[in-house]
Amino acid sequence: MSKLVPPHGSDRLMPLLLGPETANEEIKRAAKLKKVPLTSRETGDLLMMGIGAFTPLDGFMGRDDWKSCCDTMTLPSKKGLFWPIPVTLSSTEELANSLRVGEEVALWDTETDELVGTMKISEKYTIDKAHECKQVFKTNDPAHPGVQKVMEQGPVNLAGPVKAVSESFFPKEFQGIYQRPAEARRLFEQRGWSTVAALQLRNPMHNSHAYLAWIAIEVCDGVYVHQLLGKLKPGDIPADVRVKAIDALVNKYFRKERVIQGGYPMEMRYAGPREALLHAVFRQNYGCSHLIVGRDHAGVGDYYGPFDAQKIFNEVPPGALAIRPLSMDWTFYCYECRSMASMKTCPHESNAVIDDDGQYRGGARLLLSGTMLRKLMSEGKPVPTEFSRPEVIAILKQYYDTLEKKVEVKLHSYATGKP
Ligand SMILES: [Zn+2]
Numbered sequence: 001m002s003k004l005v006p007p008h009g010s011d012r013l014m015p016l017l018l019g020p021e022t023a024n025e026e027i028k029r030a031a032k033l034k035k036v037p038l039t040s041r042e043t044g045d046l047l048m049m050g051i052g053a054f055t056p057l058d059g060f061m062g063r064d065d066w067k068s069c070c071d072t073m074t075l076p077s078k079k080g081l082f083w084p085i086p087v088t089l090s091s092t093e094e095l096a097n098s099l100r101v102g103e104e105v106a107l108w109d110t111e112t113d114e115l116v117g118t119m120k121i122s123e124k125y126t127i128d129k130a131h132e133c134k135q136v137f138k139t140n141d142p143a144h145p146g147v148q149k150v151m152e153q154g155p156v157n158l159a160g161p162v163k164a165v166s167e168s169f170f171p172k173e174f175q176g177i178y179q180r181p182a183e184a185r186r187l188f189e190q191r192g193w194s195t196v197a198a199l200q201l202r203n204p205m206h207n208s209h210a211y212l213a214w215i216a217i218e219v220c221d222g223v224y225v226h227q228l229l230g231k232l233k234p235g236d237i238p239a240d241v242r243v244k245a246i247d248a249l250v251n252k253y254f255r256k257e258r259v260i261q262g263g264y265p266m267e268m269r270y271a272g273p274r275e276a277l278l279h280a281v282f283r284q285n286y287g288c289s290h291l292i293v294g295r296d297h298a299g300v301g302d303y304y305g306p307f308d309a310q311k312i313f314n315e316v317p318p319g320a321l322a323i324r325p326l327s328m329d330w331t332f333y334c335y336e337c338r339s340m341a342s343m344k345t346c347p348h349e350s351n352a353v354i355d356d357d358g359q360y361r362g363g364a365r366l367l368l369s370g371t372m373l374r375k376l377m378s379e380g381k382p383v384p385t386e387f388s389r390p391e392v393i394a395i396l397k398q399y400y401d402t403l404e405k406k407v408e409v410k411l412h413s414y415a416t417g418k419p
Pocket residue numbers: 334335336337338341346347348364
């Protein structure tokens with residue numbers, strides 16, 4: 001009998017991915033079906049349903065579920081199950097008109113030009129996109145990357161139960177990191193864990209993240225360092241570089257028997273508080289009892305208050321989720337405390353001053369911005385080891401160097417007129 005938390009709203013995981021033989025049959029059958037193109041976000045959601053991370057969803061949501069999910073975070077079709085963010089599939093009006101309810105369609109990933117699943121259409125409906133944005137993202141600002149994606153999606157939503165036939169490039173490209181919930185649960189059980197804290201990562205792991213993970217290990221059996229492998233916004237560090245940098249840190253600074261790494265195929269929506277709740281839902285499916293929620297979890301720009309993602313857990317009805325937030329304050333290194341600390345523990349309010357050469361010049365709290373970090377690295381200046389381990393910095397520096405070379409090559413070819 002497993003000591004782990006049960007999956008969300010179900011006593012077992014409900015992966016929608018067909019086994020290899022049935023999948024092959026389905027792929028043959030799908031050749032005769034009309035294609036519905038998926039955006040990268042929709043593909044990510046389908047893959048999450050495929051591996052059982054979105055248990056107990058069985059397909060893309062219909063209108064009632066969409067509306068109720070936006071307004072009250074519940075799904076009428078699942079007896080009022082708690083669900084914080086709509087999982088929907090959009091289409092052009094033209095394509096939707098050519099399809100009839102009851103028809104089966106091939107779900108096509110436009111980025112890889114590959115069949116990822118099939119769906120039997122149960123409903124076609126239009127939505128008020130601005131309403132979805134206001135409810136889910138708390139803003140209609142088109143500059144918000146999540147809002148932008150919703151506003152750009154097709155005008156008609158298609159709903160229905162899905163079958164997944166592929167995990168796309170994730171198992172191959174992220175071998176050893178990409179994991180299905182059942183695999184993660186097996187690993188936790190093998191170690192005899194019952195309480196597991198998930199650390200959500202979409203950035204390289206610096207000392208402040210490592211500190212959060214250490215605190216989690218003090219209060220739980222282990223920590224699950226869980227990386228997003230789906231798409232980010234332009235300018236973010238790509239997943240393969242992140243995987244390398246996190247590996248370097250975990251291998252050297254963590255006890256092996258207390259940490260497990262994994263990755264999942266979803267794309268960021270940057271919905272802040274609502275997304276923190278979705279992160280909790282699928283971490284519960286992965287077998288985690290806790291989700292570390294730090295400052296501005298899943299946020300972007302200044303759309304959300306720094307601790308909104310922690311506060312929103314108070315709105316979750318009792319018993320709706322088995323996973324609990326492990327709320328933590330802003331963490332940093334303090335030169336006065338001479339250790340990692342947080343706003344909750346450290347009484348020294350001044351910020352540390354790091355000069356243009358990366359040298360410490362006084363003050364207490366070391367809060368390096370991403371821009372400052374990148375500037376130091378690109379100029380070959382030292383990054384304070386109190387901020388990040390040298391192993392991590394070396395990998396990031398290598399990435400930025402190749403990036404700059406690429407930009408130079410591009411400029412050069414532009415200038416000379418050569419392709
Ligand atoms: Zn201090």
